[in-house]
Amino acid sequence: MKLSKVECIIKPFKLEEVKEALTHFGISGLTVYEVRGFGRQRGHKEIYRGTEYKVDFIPKLKIELLVTADQVDDVVDVVVNAAKTGAIGDGKVYVTPIESLVRIRTGEKDIDAL
Amino acid sequence: MKLSKVECIIKPFKLEEVKEALTHFGISGLTVYEVRGFGRQRGHKEIYRGTEYKVDFIPKLKIELLVTADQVDDVVDVVVNAAKTGAIGDGKVYVTPIESLVRIRTGEKDIDAL
Amino acid sequence: MKLSKVECIIKPFKLEEVKEALTHFGISGLTVYEVRGFGRQRGHKEIYRGTEYKVDFIPKLKIELLVTADQVDDVVDVVVNAAKTGAIGDGKVYVTPIESLVRIRTGEKDIDAL
Amino acid sequence: MKSNGMMGLTGRLFRSRALLGAAALLLMAGAAWAQEEAGPSAEQFSLNNLLLLLSGALVFWMHAGFACVESGLTQAKNTVNILSKNVIIVCLGGVSYFIIGFGLMYPGEFNHWIGFGGSGFGPVSPEDYGDYTIFTDFFFQAVFAATAATIISGAVAERIKFASFIVVALLFVTFIYPIAGSWVWGGGWLTDLGFKDFAGSTVVHSIGGWAALTGAVILGPRRGKYTADGIRPIVGHSMPLATIGVFILFLGWFGFNGGSVLAMDSGAVSMVYVTTFLAGCAGGIGAMLASWIVLRKPDITMILNGILAGLVGITAGADTIAPWPSLAVGAIAGVIVVFSVVTLDRIKVDDPVGAISVHLVCGVWGTLAVGIFSFNPDHGFLTQLIGIVAIGVFVLVTSTLAWLALKHSPLGLRVSEEEEVNGLDTYEHGLEAYPEFKSTTGIL
Amino acid sequence: MKSNGMMGLTGRLFRSRALLGAAALLLMAGAAWAQEEAGPSAEQFSLNNLLLLLSGALVFWMHAGFACVESGLTQAKNTVNILSKNVIIVCLGGVSYFIIGFGLMYPGEFNHWIGFGGSGFGPVSPEDYGDYTIFTDFFFQAVFAATAATIISGAVAERIKFASFIVVALLFVTFIYPIAGSWVWGGGWLTDLGFKDFAGSTVVHSIGGWAALTGAVILGPRRGKYTADGIRPIVGHSMPLATIGVFILFLGWFGFNGGSVLAMDSGAVSMVYVTTFLAGCAGGIGAMLASWIVLRKPDITMILNGILAGLVGITAGADTIAPWPSLAVGAIAGVIVVFSVVTLDRIKVDDPVGAISVHLVCGVWGTLAVGIFSFNPDHGFLTQLIGIVAIGVFVLVTSTLAWLALKHSPLGLRVSEEEEVNGLDTYEHGLEAYPEFKSTTGIL
Amino acid sequence: MKSNGMMGLTGRLFRSRALLGAAALLLMAGAAWAQEEAGPSAEQFSLNNLLLLLSGALVFWMHAGFACVESGLTQAKNTVNILSKNVIIVCLGGVSYFIIGFGLMYPGEFNHWIGFGGSGFGPVSPEDYGDYTIFTDFFFQAVFAATAATIISGAVAERIKFASFIVVALLFVTFIYPIAGSWVWGGGWLTDLGFKDFAGSTVVHSIGGWAALTGAVILGPRRGKYTADGIRPIVGHSMPLATIGVFILFLGWFGFNGGSVLAMDSGAVSMVYVTTFLAGCAGGIGAMLASWIVLRKPDITMILNGILAGLVGITAGADTIAPWPSLAVGAIAGVIVVFSVVTLDRIKVDDPVGAISVHLVCGVWGTLAVGIFSFNPDHGFLTQLIGIVAIGVFVLVTSTLAWLALKHSPLGLRVSEEEEVNGLDTYEHGLEAYPEFKSTTGIL
Numbered sequence A, B, C: 001m002k003l004s005k006v007e008c009i010i011k012p013f014k015l016e017e018v019k020e021a022l023t024h025f026g027i028s029g030l031t032v033y034e035v036r037g038f039g040r041q042r043g044h045k046e047i048y049r050g051t052e053y054k055v056d057f058i059p060k061l062k063i064e065l066l067v068t069a070d071q072v073d074d075v076v077d078v079v080v081n082a083a084k085t086g087a088i089g090d091g092k093v094y095v096t097p098i099e100s101l102v103r104i105r106t107g108e109k110d111i112d113a114l
Numbered sequence D, E, F: 001m002k003s004n005g006m007m008g009l010t011g012r013l014f015r016s017r018a019l020l021g022a023a024a025l026l027l028m029a030g031a032a033w034a035q036e037e038a039g040p041s042a043e044q045f046s047l048n049n050l051l052l053l054l055s056g057a058l059v060f061w062m063h064a065g066f067a068c069v070e071s072g073l074t075q076a077k078n079t080v081n082i083l084s085k086n087v088i089i090v091c092l093g094g095v096s097y098f099i100i101g102f103g104l105m106y107p108g109e110f111n112h113w114i115g116f117g118g119s120g121f122g123p124v125s126p127e128d129y130g131d132y133t134i135f136t137d138f139f140f141q142a143v144f145a146a147t148a149a150t151i152i153s154g155a156v157a158e159r160i161k162f163a164s165f166i167v168v169a170l171l172f173v174t175f176i177y178p179i180a181g182s183w184v185w186g187g188g189w190l191t192d193l194g195f196k197d198f199a200g201s202t203v204v205h206s207i208g209g210w211a212a213l214t215g216a217v218i219l220g221p222r223r224g225k226y227t228a229d230g231i232r233p234i235v236g237h238s239m240p241l242a243t244i245g246v247f248i249l250f251l252g253w254f255g256f257n258g259g260s261v262l263a264m265d266s267g268a269v270s271m272v273y274v275t276t277f278l279a280g281c282a283g284g285i286g287a288m289l290a291s292w293i294v295l296r297k298p299d300i301t302m303i304l305n306g307i308l309a310g311l312v313g314i315t316a317g318a319d320t321i322a323p324w325p326s327l328a329v330g331a332i333a334g335v336i337v338v339f340s341v342v343t344l345d346r347i348k349v350d351d352p353v354g355a356i357s358v359h360l361v362c363g364v365w366g367t368l369a370v371g372i373f374s375f376n377p378d379h380g381f382l383t384q385l386i387g388i389v390a391i392g393v394f395v396l397v398t399s400t401l402a403w404l405a406l407k408h409s410p411l412g413l414r415v416s417e418e419e420e421v422n423g424l425d426t427y428e429h430g431l432e433a434y435p436e437f438k439s440t441t442g443i444l
């Protein structure tokens, strides 16, 4: 079966909820990146020693999930539901195809490596 | 329309310039990762308490941009122009296809989610 | 020739070995991300001021390699061999296709940009 | 103003007299005290001032310790807030104590409940003031006062508005602390009763601790700390900061207790150094063992709290509890603090740094310990209990009123959910504690 | 050599005499001073030495404070550089002051403009030297000297070559500071004039500040600070470091000012402690209010600068400005520093840590404040102004020459663009301050 | 118990007598010492106590310095472990020295090889004890003892089990250090021989250093340090921490050496301050130059080690080496330490923080330096050598036995490979030093 990579940019304080929703759903693992980003939500102004400046980049987390192609839609739903606050800056979920996967420990391939 | 992910490894001090060029071009958002890498540029030697050692990994930033397929070429040009110093280690820009995209806040899909 | 992106989640202390194996193999560069993840290996319990809690996320490194399609299998093998400890949590290697690549410094494209 | 000084001294003499009596009993007071009644010799006067000024400087230094402990044991996103509170409280405390607190705490002749001796002090003859100059007296007292206010800061951390904290801390250091303090050290009714609190297990630590308790309760816990699934620890962001802070506080305590002898009486001061040192050490050991046995790991935050617990514990009787029993006082405090921290969490009182356990609980323990271990037969358990309760009730009531008044004022007490989640630093201070992308320092 | 010691003392006596006169006026000097003229009693002599040695140790400690403040308020990529500068300047300052500076600053009998009393000191009778031993004298003066050099370090941070900084700092601490210092404290022409600078608002802080100003101007701003779009702040990388630094400096200031009484005169020393404490506190409050009102946020870096500003401000008159006016001196300094920081940025003088505003601007303010607030009628505004200008011109000229000479020497002054962008630590020191991949500590 | 106190004094008098003799020789002892034999005046007694108590507080403060240096120069993943070791060793050291060490080190009349004067101390007359109270004596000695144990901690860092370290450190501070110490400072056979070690280049630093050496050798190097390709440096995680630590230690050294005069003798104490200051400065300069020239970069970790090396170097003779030669002693120590660090790495003795080079190698150098530079003709190179060898052999043997016994006990000595690779903090302490995802502080 084909595999996909689901990447989710979320608000940091949502990590715990998203993780629990995904574990509950039954994903086998995930990887988290600390990132900073901007989009609609454009950062805020700060003042340092009298000078105003824009902090463009807002701390976000990226969650990366390897899943089988048939799980993708459900996984995306789970993340969207768990990560949503309704406020600007909630983030994105995007999916890319995976050509192959290997588990380092055992050498198992593709779906067996999940 | 199809979407693509443009990933750019750049020198950290170029972030501001690249960000401004991209904003000016009109991208809707971006995400930044702190990474370390090496390529042609192989790090430098340092000395710690009398022993010389090679610091292989040089701090870089990765910028990740989700754009429509027809924007890809222009975006790559914008980044290449803004990030170029002409010196070794300037970095790479590479493009991967995206299967789908969702905006967490609204559930909008694909191009609407940008 | 087509290019691929090989992503490897490994145990942090294996970085040096993997890097050396890859350099020896002849890859032209790589990029490292600091990440945290979980899978089979589920983190550990810690106690803070009397309360037990689970630290789910274990520090890992992600190595990202751009290689030509015909190198992929060998590169994966090299990484798997160098990164393996045989213990749970050794990580994954997965491959995604790349549409295009540019070297910022020179504007060289695709395989020339490696 | 001069008479105020002289009167202020009256109160303080109760401290040194009680001390001298006790010390004399066991330490066979020699030539040094003979001169006491007639006023100290010129050199003894200088020695007293030197001791108190340097001790005061060490007590001042404790504020750096509080700043480090509190920021180390809280999250990085609130660090600028914590640091700002600790820095500004010293500044505000010093000035307000000069204008009001000092006159309120040492009012001279007064009704033994409340009195005011005037603001600041004018030109007075330093030599006529007593065992040390009025400047020395003020300085040593002022750094104590600010300390008491700082205790509150940790317990209400990560959720209180900066401006609101400033208001409450100011009320506290200007009115609540000095009035309660005047009862014990200013010649008030607890002095009359024979209540013994050498350097402030109750007067400084418990008073601060009671206000910390009411604040923590009225504010409520930090979001996400107590969930349906149980307690979710919110881990402090830097153990080196917390550890440095405790070393600073331990060092400062030699000034806190050693200076509270209020005279360079070698026997008393040096015994106080020893009991303080041993109790602090025993507190650390007690907490390590308790956390290792009960919690299965030697939790460094507990060891650090344990050291402070031992120090708070010995503070009431550092001059009248002998070295061997001081080990017991400290070790018990170290064990108490571990159980207190756990218990407060069970009853959902959220105290990020353990301030209530260290300062209130062990402050009470230390004050009672005088009734148990003092070698001065005048010190009674019951008197100690009365003092603890009286001061506890007073501070509970007044601080609750202060917190509630502010809560219902337009200013309010607690930051918004958004601010709490994203960190107080960005919202209230417009600055992060560690603002760098580690690698983009090339441009930032 | 012994006579050098004795002569060095002559100069220093001007300080203590002026002090004593003023203090006596208001403080009704008692028995302690009666012995002064005949030489102190054995115990008074010991007391003086003890005060000065411990005060000197506290002043030494200020170097840790400078290191923390400067590294906290600059970028992580230059941290090893800043730390190295601060560490080595103490070492070099101490040794060079021993060999040259001390003899230049306290030359004994001299033409009141410049003189040299010799290198180091041989075996002398400590008792015959005066109010304290020559060793004590040297130690206390040497830690002061290194302080003055450290002030420069912050203003030129993040762009100066390590070797070049060492050369200029050495020239400064070896020649510029001691010569200007000899005019005021060494019995020179400004002593004769009645110029009053108790502990060095001008002699230490402004002197350092002038050299910092010329350095910052000649070096030019850091790349990217002033752009076509306006000022782009370069945010300091660690607020805890900066805050700890200010606490250290505040503590050290009790030694700086308290020790400058140069005798354990209880009235004077304790008053100095109080005025120093109050001015520092008021400085912090003034800066907080100014930044909150004018800049809309209580900027912690401004509060920290404000505390230092208040301390610098009171330093010239800590012994002759009474406690109430010391509040004014400090608060005004705190407000001044906020506006000065903003103004320097407007005129594109890039001072990463605010050293010029704190030490130069508030040093000038403090020296003038003596002319306004001193309770000693001998202190005149005009005399103060003359001293400020004279020393200002001297240091401006000499330090400019030093900076320019170095700039046009083969060594050069400023690092390359590449080095500045990537950080001085990697290039000049071959080591990063925080070198770890956080998670790969398994292998690194 | 009292007699124990009196006897303990006997031993200590050797130190002050030796000192006084030497100082008198060159410093023309004045009125102050005349009273010595008849017992000090009341004020002199107070002065002595004040000096020793404050000096002891400064020595206590050195533990904060060790904690900072050691955690700064090791990896983040082992930071909680290092901090815990440093904190608990003070606590355990203080208590065990009270119960056993003090009585063993100052046993009173004894066979000059080993004796025990009893546990703790009961109520004694502080005035009858000697030049200072028994409390003062104990406090000053206890903080020294804990220091010696802390030296070991750095050399065995990042691989030793927490519990095993505690056991060895306790054995060391309770038995090995006091017994060896009694030979030199307790009136033992090395005192008789005329061996001179003013404040402990050998007694504190080398003793700690020998135990550090045996520990580092028996434990073996950290994994990955010495590979087939050569040495792979394991870089310390925070240079600011390391630098702050050295400033703390330098400050503490004024108490360490200054207090070791054991009396407020102005000439001696102030000279000790000067020689200590100059040697520390010269050590930093020496190491900077050596590392710049030989290693091509001014390595800040070498500068920091160099300062400590200079301080360790002057410690044996701070009171009998004049200021000029103290510069030489320090500078040579600074150069030695650079070569020693490099050499130890060559022979694969893995000492993460340079403790062996600083404390052992420069401790030996400092003790020999007395034989070379002392102005007291009684001090001979040979006697110094005998003392060094005797104590070296004793500590080598006993500490080796202790390490080996523990290694072969069920407890074991070294953590598992897994633990070492992933960091001791998670396994042994269940807590990371910097536990935050920087950006998820919203939930953690």
Ligand SMILES: Nc1ncnc2c1ncn2[C@@H]1O[C@H](COP(=O)(O)OP(=O)(O)O)[C@@H](O)[C@H]1O
Binding pocket: A009, A036, A037, A038, A039, A040, A041, A042, A058, A060, A087, A088, A089, A090, A091, A092, B027, B028, B029, B030, B031, B032, B064, B065, B066, B067, B103, B104, B105, B114
């Ligand atoms: N075009 C984009 N490319 C890459 N990342 C993006 C893009 N747009 C948004 N992001 C990421 O998603 C985060 C949230 O996006 P934003 O537009 O602010 O909110 P929302 O998704 O609610 O409209 C950003 O902080 C950024 O990290």
Ligand SMILES: Nc1ncnc2c1ncn2[C@@H]1O[C@H](COP(=O)(O)OP(=O)(O)O)[C@@H](O)[C@H]1O
Binding pocket: B009, B036, B037, B038, B039, B040, B041, B042, B058, B060, B087, B088, B089, B090, B091, B092, C027, C028, C029, C030, C031, C032, C064, C065, C066, C067, C103, C104, C105, C114
């Ligand atoms: N084959 C590769 N795979 C992944 N990342 C690479 C690869 N080659 C280079 N990089 C990344 O790009 C950065 C710059 O590459 P480098 O070859 O040094 O310079 P240039 O692109 O100017 O030739 C590296 O530091 C690394 O992060």
Ligand SMILES: Nc1ncnc2c1ncn2[C@@H]1O[C@H](COP(=O)(O)OP(=O)(O)O)[C@@H](O)[C@H]1O
Binding pocket: A027, A028, A029, A030, A031, A032, A064, A065, A066, A067, A103, A104, A105, A114, C009, C036, C037, C038, C039, C040, C041, C042, C058, C060, C087, C088, C089, C090, C091, C092
């Ligand atoms: N489904 C997944 N999606 C994304 N990352 C994963 C996934 N499964 C595992 N990982 C990553 O790989 C690491 C190792 O996986 P784990 O299952 O613990 O060990 P192993 O690969 O040996 O079975 C995890 O910590 C996580 O970072």
